[in-house]
Amino acid sequence: MKARVTVTLKNGVLDPQGKAIEGSLGSLGFEGVEGIRQGKVFDLDLSDRNEVQAKSDIEAMCEQLLANTVIENYSIELL
Numbered sequence: 726m727k728a729r730v731t732v733t734l735k736n737g738v739l740d741p742q743g744k745a746i747e748g749s750l751g752s753l754g755f756e757g758v759e760g761i762r763q764g765k766v767f768d769l770d771l772s773d774r775n776e777v778q779a780k781s782d783i784e785a786m787c788e789q790l791l792a793n794t795v796i797e798n799y800s801i802e803l804l
Contacts, residue, residue: 728803729767730792731799732787733797744761746761
C-alpha cells in the first residue's frame with residue numbers, strides 16, 4: 726500500500742521560505758503571484774495491511790515525527 730502525507734503550515738504561522746520564493750518568482754518576471762505557502766510531502770510504501778490500520782499508523786507517525794502539530798497541519802491520502 727502507498728500513502729502520501731502532505732504537511733503545511735497552519736494559517737497565521739509566518740512562512741519566510743514562502744515569502745522568499747514569492748520574491749524570487751517576481752524577480753524572474755512571474756507577475757501576479759500574491760502569496761506562496763511552502764510545505765512538505767512524504768510518500769510512504771507500506772507493507773500490505775488494511776486501510777484502517779494503515780491510516781491509524783500514519784496518523785501516529787505524523788503526530789510523533791513527520792509534523793510539528795503546534796504549527797503544522799497534515800493530510801493523509803492512501804493511494
